[in-house]
Structures are given as C-alpha cells and as structure tokens.
Amino acid sequence: MSTVNLSGITKKFGSVTAVNKLDLLINEGEFFTFLGPSGCGKTTTLRMIAGFYYPTIGKVMFNDKDMTTVSPEKRNTGMVFQNYALFPHMTVFENVAFGLKVRKLSYSEIQKRVHDVLEKVRLDQFIKRQVSQLSGGQQQRVALARALVIEPDILLLDEPLSNLDARLRDEMRNEILRLQREYGITTIYVTHDQVEALSMSDRIAVFNTGVCQQIGTPTEIYNQPVNDFVAEFIGETTLLPVMFEKALSNQKLYRNNDLDASFHVNDSPLNIASYEDSDELVMSIRPEAVQIHMNEIQGENVLQGEVVEVQFTGASVHTYIKLNNDVIIRSTDLNKGPSTYLSIGQKVYVLLPPDQIRVIPKARK
Numbered sequence: 001m002s003t004v005n006l007s008g009i010t011k012k013f014g015s016v017t018a019v020n021k022l023d024l025l026i027n028e029g030e031f032f033t034f035l036g037p038s039g040c041g042k043t044t045t046l047r048m049i050a051g052f053y054y055p056t057i058g059k060v061m062f063n064d065k066d067m068t069t070v071s072p073e074k075r076n077t078g079m080v081f082q083n084y085a086l087f088p089h090m091t092v093f094e095n096v097a098f099g100l101k102v103r104k105l106s107y108s109e110i111q112k113r114v115h116d117v118l119e120k121v122r123l124d125q126f127i128k129r130q131v132s133q134l135s136g137g138q139q140q141r142v143a144l145a146r147a148l149v150i151e152p153d154i155l156l157l158d159e160p161l162s163n164l165d166a167r168l169r170d171e172m173r174n175e176i177l178r179l180q181r182e183y184g185i186t187t188i189y190v191t192h193d194q195v196e197a198l199s200m201s202d203r204i205a206v207f208n209t210g211v212c213q214q215i216g217t218p219t220e221i222y223n224q225p226v227n228d229f230v231a232e233f234i235g236e237t238t239l240l241p242v243m244f245e246k247a248l249s250n251q252k253l254y255r256n257n258d259l260d261a262s263f264h265v266n267d268s269p270l271n272i273a274s275y276e277d278s279d280e281l282v283m284s285i286r287p288e289a290v291q292i293h294m295n296e297i298q299g300e301n302v303l304q305g306e307v308v309e310v311q312f313t314g315a316s317v318h319t320y321i322k323l324n325n326d327v328i329i330r331s332t333d334l335n336k337g338p339s340t341y342l343s344i345g346q347k348v349y350v351l352l353p354p355d356q357i358r359v360i361p362k363a364r365k
C-alpha cells in the first residue's frame with residue numbers, strides 16, 4: 001500500500017497541454033476516481049502515475065519516494081486497461097502468470113499465487129481456458145487478476161467497464177469494490193461515468209480540459225459543486241445565470257432576468273462562498289429539489305409554468321416545465337409523487353426551496 005502525491009504536474013504533448021498544474025494527494029487504501037469528459041487529461045495523469053509518461057513539469061511521489069522518472073516495471077503498480085490488453089491465444093493461467101514469470105518467481109510460487117487470485121475473482125474453473133473463449137466480463141476478471149497477482153502497491157484502472165453492457169457493468173462495479181476492500185489497496189479509477197464515480201469512490205477529482213476543478217467526497221461534489229461545470233457534469237441540474245441583488249438577514253436575493261424574478265437563497269454551509277460582486281454567477285438546482293404544485297401556493301421562489309414533457313423511468317418520473325421566456329426546468333419525483341399524475345400542457349406552480357439552491361461561479365475557461 002502506498003500514498004500517491006502529485007505536485008505541480010503539467011504534461012505537454014507539443015502545443016497541447018494535456019494536464020495543467022495538478023496537485024493531488026491520494027491516501028493509503030483510498031478508492032480515488034478521476035472523472036471528466038473525453039480528452040480532459042484523466043488517462044494522461046494515470047499514465048504518469050504508472051510511469052508510461054513522465055511529466056513535463058512536477059513531481060510524482062509514492063509514500064516519500066520520488067518516482068517521477070522511475071520506469072514502469074520498477075513502480076509496483078498493477079494496471080487494467082480499457083481494452084484489457086490480454087494475450088488472446090494464451091490460457092487464463094498463462095495470462096495471469098505472465099507478470100510473475102517476468103519477475104522470475106519459482107514455478108510453485110507462481111502456481112500458488114495464480115490459483116489464489118483466480119479464486120478471489122471467481123475464475124478458478126476457467127484456469128485452462130483460452131482467453132479468446134471467455135465472455136467480456138470474464139476477460140475483465142482475468143485483467144483484474146493479472147493486475148492483482150503481482151501484489152501491487154497501487155491499482156490503476158483505466159475505464160475498465162466501458163466495454164461491458166449495463167447489467168455486467170453493475171456486477172463488475174460491485175466485484176471491483178469487493179476486491180479493493182479485501183486487498184485494501186490504494187486504487188485509482190478513471191471514468192467519464194458519473195454514476196460509477198459517485199457510487200464507488202472515497203473521493204473524486206473532477207477534470208476539465210487538463211485542469212482539476214474540484215476534489216471531494218461524492219456527497220461534497222454533488223451537494224457543493226464549486227462551479228457550473230462540476231454541477232452540470234455530476235448529476236442533473238438546471239443552471240440559471242443570476243446577479244446578486246441584496247442581502248437579507250439569513251438569505252440573499254439573486255435576480256434572473258429571463259424569468260424576470262428574484263430568488264431567495266439561504267445562507268447555508270452548502271452555499272460555501274458568498275458571491276456578491278461577481279457578475280459571472282449561476283444558480284444550480286437539482287431536479288429532485290424542484291417541487292411541483294397543481295394549485296397556487298404562497299411564498300418565496302414560486303413560479304408559474306406549463307408541463308412540456310413527462311418521462312416515466314420506473315422508479316422516478318422526470319417532468320420538464322416551461323417557465324417565462326421558454327426557460328425549461330426539470331423536476332424529478334419518485335414514482336408516487338405529484339408528477340405521476342401530470343400531463344403535457346397542464347399549468348402548474350413550481351417551488352424552488354431557498355435551502356436547495358446553490359449559487360456558484362461559472363468555470364474559468
């Protein structure tokens with residue numbers, strides 16, 4: 001087990017800056033995820049940790065050892081690639097044993113370790129099978145076994161589930177978590193899938209165009225996004241540009257011109273900063289916080305609208321409501337709530353609870 005400390009990491013490919021001034025400390029035994037859209041620098045960062053790339057500027061440390069320019073085979077990391085990178089015509093045993101043979105372990109030690117790890121990933125009955133004759137999920141397990149068998153200090157997983165169908169992804173998600181907990185191994189996981197990131201990670205780093213936007217636990221990232229990019233990338237949200245209007249006793253008032261309305265926003269620990277002078281502000285409201293009422297209600301933050309779309313998804317119902325000036329807001333309700341009975345064209349009242357609105361700055365470009 002090991003900590004991973006990246007300090008001041010920049011990686012350039014010619015004129016492209018793939019990763020820009022990244023500082024990151026990953027704790028021992030932590031499940032840490034790099035999340036972001038395609039091309040944002042996740043894989044490049046992972047590869048610098050594995051040693052396949054060296055940073056242009058900055059330092060990579062494992063515990064207190066400087067690994068910045070140490071070659072990959074001397075880092076004791078286990079890596080699982082998106083396409084698994086297995087040897088298709090070799091057996092499961094030969095694939096998993098490969099790294100141990102390179103390390104020149106005795107045959108009896110290799111046999112023991114391969115059997116043990118295949119039992120852990122529940123593939124022991126396939127030990128003699130050629131990899132090309134396995135299903136996608138089984139191949140994924142071989143790739144995991146091959147990474148774990150060398151007893152790495154750090155496990156690196158690059159979009160390991162992206163080639164699997166939805167049901168198998170769920171199953172393998174649980175499988176990876178179970179193994180990670182059993183081995184207690186520091187794990188770095190790359191994905192562009194927010195559900196995977198939220199459900200698996202101890203902490204997440206959200207990347208955009210080579211810059212780390214926010215580091216936090218899944219609940220911190222979801223409930224306290226630092227800017228509009230993070231709010232929109234993690235989960236669903238409606239974003240409305242606002243301007244600070246005035247401070248009240250425990251609230252602030254923000255104005256949105258499209259809706260020709262002012263919104264009361266609670267001063268709460270979740271509204272982590274107070275923005276008064278910036279004109280680059282947005283308010284973010286999650287669909288599960290948007291309340292729909294069929295009859296007029298009194299109070300703050302109530303808007304009139306018309307239902308334009310109702311989508312039933314089983315456990316929940318998504319309703320899209322058109323407000324002033326064609327602004328659309330989304331509401332998500334459990335399949336028992338009021339939106340279950342709404343139909344397109346219906347006039348409704350929408351309430352945005354003041355304690356559920358986050359006011360955040362726009363991400364710097």
Ligand SMILES: Nc1ncnc2c1ncn2[C@@H]1O[C@H](COP(=O)(O)OP(=O)(O)OP(=O)(O)O)[C@@H](O)[C@H]1O
Nearest residue numbers: 013016017018037038039040041042043044045192
């Ligand atoms: N070997 C390379 N040579 C030149 N440019 C590269 C190289 N590798 C990555 N890049 C560029 O660096 C940027 C970051 O790429 P990277 O692969 O790290 O992104 P990513 O977030 O992992 O994306 P994806 O999810 O699509 O794999 C991209 O603009 C990419 O085109």
